[in-house]
Amino acid sequence: MLQLFKQTQKSLFNIPLSNSLLQIKRFYDQKVIDHFENPRNVGTFDADELDIGTGLHGSLACGDVMKIQLKIDKEGIIEDAKFKTYGCGSAIASSSFLTEQIKGKHIEKALGINNKDIAKELNLPPQKFHCSLMAQQALKSAFLNWREKNQDHKCVSGNNTTSKKLRELAEEDKEQEEKN
Numbered sequence: 001m002l003q004l005f006k007q008t009q010k011s012l013f014n015i016p017l018s019n020s021l022l023q024i025k026r027f028y029d030q031k032v033i034d035h036f037e038n039p040r041n042v043g044t045f046d047a048d049e050l051d052i053g054t055g056l057h058g059s060l061a062c063g064d065v066m067k068i069q070l071k072i073d074k075e076g077i078i079e080d081a082k083f084k085t086y087g088c089g090s091a092i093a094s095s096s097f098l099t100e101q102i103k104g105k106h107i108e109k110a111l112g113i114n115n116k117d118i119a120k121e122l123n124l125p126p127q128k129f130h131c132s133l134m135a136q137q138a139l140k141s142a143f144l145n146w147r148e149k150n151q152d153h154k155c156v157s158g159n160n161t162t163s164k165k166l167r168e169l170a171e172e173d174k175e176q177e178e179k180n
């Protein structure tokens, strides 16, 4: 399989594999390469479980898809997080980095991590910002899915900071859509 991939890559792009890998390594920051080669928290939870929130987000810019799942405890703490990403190295690194960052955090704090933080940490070039945005939006969708299943949780009901954070994120999304 690897051999087939190498042959296909060589014939499609007509460049020696060692050169193309070198170019990738020059283009991406070492942190992206590390997350791409050793992704953290890859996997899935049972989406039917009550304490699991599942978020799926696709990028209109490139057609890539990312799934983030959160396991949230009674206190609103993210006990565990998993992801599956069908996309570029930046998208894989963004989801791997984000799941690492949010584990053990209260959902309010986790929602405070935005795509600019991810892009800055991974040194993503501007043309790859949408990859980190996909991670932020998949996280938000996962939380919304969990919230739907846990309507009586204190993080859900009333005019609390989590709801405020979600309103801010919705406004940011709207601005982003208007720019595109």
Ligand code: FES
Binding pocket: 059, 061, 062, 063, 064, 087, 088, 089, 090, 091, 128, 130, 131, 134
């Ligand atoms: Fe599609 Fe990165 S190019 S998510």
